[in-house]
Amino acid sequence: MGAIDFLPFWRDQMVMAKKAKVIAIYSLKGGVGKTTLAVNMAAEAALQSGFKTLLWDLDPQAAATYMLGRDDKHLHSEKARAHAVLEKGSGAEKLLVPTPVTGLDLLPADHSLRELDRTLFSIGKKRRLQKLVSELTEDYDRIILDCPPGLTETSEQVMRAADLILVPVIPSTLSRRALDEVVRHIKHAHKGDVALLPVFSMVDRRRNLHAAALATEPAWPMVPMASAFERMAELRQPVRLFAPSSVAGKAVASLWHSVDHKKGKERRVSS
8 A cells, every 4th residue: 555654643733723632533344353353443642642532433334332332222212313404504413422331431323324425415515524523622632533334425524524544454366456446536536635544453463365465564553353332232341341441442442553653653644
């Protein structure tokens, strides 16, 4: 991926420009551990760093919303309003709810988000999400966006709103191919002005394919395949709340520490 250069993580002008840093968890491909990563990064921001943190669930599947304790009655309620916030460009603060994680609030998803791409395209407001996020930055130190997969109008809005995009990548040919496609898109549609941090996800070092991929990109952070991640949906909690000393718990804690303490590196697509 020679079209990407390593750069220092947080740019000074970002820190000066606004209070909250906005981190999106995004992948073109589904099934790569995106929501698992989003929930755990949000929990680490709140519990490890003590930041006032918001997780905004933008995925109509609402998996992050479910993992943080909201039941399916909310998802299919006639009062579903997640879509209306982005359509109208206001009212996000009215949907905020607390979570079992101290210091972490949730802006929940619901089934109304299924129409979001069509709406965002039709209203023609290319920075609608960026506007709403900026209105929330005074109240939070970190804002984590859990994004639906695919190259869509929603993903375009996310790329404009985020300071950094974490991209989970399974060590496989198809997952790496999906990352390459995102890089090409950013280079041509966004003139390269998007900061990316690929993260190897669901890694099993016993598999030759995974070991070879890790050897090819040794600088990328890594999150292993672990039973604790599978239990998150069952317990409806991030790993830190029930297994902080497990392999999974240590992995997400290390990843967050790298991201937020400038020991990690971001990759910026060069134009």
